[in-house]
Amino acid sequence: MGTFQIEGGHRLSGEIQPQGAKNEALQILCAVLLTDEKVTIHNIPDILDVNKLINLLKNLGVKTEKLGPGSYSFQSDNLDMDYLASEQFKTDGGGLRGSIMIVGPLLGRFGKGFIPKPGGDKIGRRRLDTHFEGFMKLGADFRYSKEERFYGVEAPNGLKGDFMLLEEASVTGTANIVMAAVFAKGTTTIYNAACEPYLQQLCKMLNSMGAKISGVGSNLLEIEGVEKLGGCEHRILPDMIEIGSWIGLAAMTQSEITIKNVNWDMLGIIPTTFRKLGIQLEKKGDDIYIPAHTEGYEVQSFIDGSIMNISDAPWPGFTPDLLSIMLVIATQARGSVLIHQKMFESRLFFVDKLIDMGAKIILCDPHRATVIGHDFKSQLKATTMTSPDIRAGISLLIAALSAKGTSTIHNIEQIDRGYENIEARLKAIGARITRID
Structure with missing residues (x-):
């Protein structure tokens, strides 16, 4: 210590x-899972939580290259989905609260996502209901193993857009739902969405990759689903x-x-x-x-x-x-x-x-x-x-x-x-x- x-x-x-902004970096790094093309990110802070997430992405099979101080390229074209069922993943994901935001991208792109109960600051109850209720509204099935402290969502038939009113304007919850909804069929409307600058940055990045998100900066987001996202270059605030x-x-x-x-x-x-x-x-x-x-x-x-x-x-x-x-x-x-x-x-x-x-x-x-x-x-x-x-x-x-x-x-x-x-x-x-x- x-x-x-x-x-x-x-x-x-x-x-x-x-x-660079820690809370933005955790969202942006998870978004690299949404495409098989190269994503370049600048101004990534060299801090413990962010480095843990980068290491988790590497273990998942994301090709990672450091281009310079704070600059990396990521390519998620050959992921090891078996890693999600490993004990190593339970260790990697359980030590970082930001790891919850890999679920949305994996669910949207591959139809399934898993995460151990995440860690983070001990500052009181920080519920995950918003995340999973949003996924279920998009048509995903939810399961939770109390013994293994493990969460999972699956949508073998794909996701379908819907209207949802979030119980709380959760930043990470909104980000997670948005990243899943970009691949949902039809239109997803999220009311009482978080509108923090970090979330605005995520939506701008996704739009540059080919997503169709409107209402950025407000608490009412509309997402028209697309079939594929491409690469991009992004700078963190x-x-x-x-x-x-x-x-x-x-x-x-x-x-x-x-x-x-x-x-x-x-x-x-x-x-x-x-x-x-x-x-x-x-x-x-x-x-x-x-x-x-x-x-x-x-x-x-x-x-x-x-x-x-x-x-x-x-x-x-x-x-x-x-x-x-x-x-x-x-x-x-x-x-x-x-x-x-x-x-x-x-x-x-x-x-x-x-x-x-x-x-x-x-x-x-x-x-x-x-x-x-x-x-x-x-x-x-x-x-x-x-x-x-x-x-x-x-x-x-x-x-x-x-x-x-x-x-x-x-x-x-x-x-x-x-x-x-x-x-x-x-x-x-x-x-x-x-x-x-």
């Missing part, structure tokens, strides 16, 4: 380039969660940082939400410039004077992956804020580690925490802690970089799952961080 040692309390400065992480890092360490090439048009209300906590952001071309907040930052209040409430919601609402960052920033704000995590009931449990560091936080229930900011009049104290998941891990790292003294963070593999070469990139802007294996 890896460990970071962080000497906090130092201001940082310089430029940092966001990696910069990771909006990492961009938000670096905004939080700049604010907490009172540092002057420029985040390069962020693709502003795809950030939605993320900049606006940070401004609600008093964070100053400037748009410079396609970069975000954050000045050093040497005088601190003050939480806004609502028009009626009530306490600011930062909550998550499906896109175009505020992404739940950044609520942990907002909570950490609030610990040094001037004023108080209520953080409301609506979508996952275990994601706020890392706050006990921030309380140990001296933060003033009241955990109201599993979904809500009230933060009373220090206004930098009292630094957080260094401590030893363990990263429970990706987003809590980066939040604790930001807290440690702002704290007085040397902190230790264990289980940093959780951070590596979502952040590429993080210690080298942070050192380049002045962070004092050491990795110990």
Whole structure:
């Protein structure tokens, strides 16, 4: 188990380039299974979760070639479908939640798909019902082996388009259904579809391969089935969660940082939400410039004077992956804020580690925490802690970089799952961080 040692309390400065979007990469990589032609993808992040999925695709028989940093070609023209019944597949698929999205492409192209119960962050219940209910609506038969913890869908007579209203706007569920529906006979209509930038990117890629998807960017998608898809070339967006992480890092360490090439048009209300906590952001071309907040930052209040409430919601609402960052920033704000995590009931449990560091936080229930900011009049104290998941891990790292003294963070593999070469990139802007294996 890896460990970071962080000497906090130092201001940082310089430029940092966001990696490719993890959540988009997991969808896009699964989509290479939809064609026997070559697919080239650029800006793939070199992170643990993505590398696990690439390895799974290789074991399935996908021909993979690394063309350069972040660029790969994939060709799925001779897949080993027997791999899906192997113990190795149970190991490979069970260790990665993103592996669920290979089911849709396999079902659409080959009429069957299987997956062991996938892993991922322990942030609460994350149901798979949306995925499989969508497949069944397209005419697939579902089976689940409780003993083997194995899911399967089969459609020996092919899929047929239909109308479906999703119970929840699941991003991975929508992606999975879309990838199956591109081969369904007739027209598939998905209402209450997720419309996150990652999903928009997937639909644009599929259309470039020959799919016929309309309504991209809305919650109403129409998919006219086709018989075959071709190859394409695709570039992954910069990771909006990492961009938000670096905004939080700049604010907490009172540092002057420029985040390069962020693709502003795809950030939605993320900049606006940070401004609600008093964070100053400037748009410079396609970069975000954050000045050093040497005088601190003050939480806004609502028009009626009530306490600011930062909550998550499906896109175009505020992404739940950044609520942990907002909570950490609030610990040094001037004023108080209520953080409301609506979508996952275990994601706020890392706050006990921030309380140990001296933060003033009241955990109201599993979904809500009230933060009373220090206004930098009292630094957080260094401590030893363990990263429970990706987003809590980066939040604790930001807290440690702002704290007085040397902190230790264990289980940093959780951070590596979502952040590429993080210690080298942070050192380049002045962070004092050491990795110990």
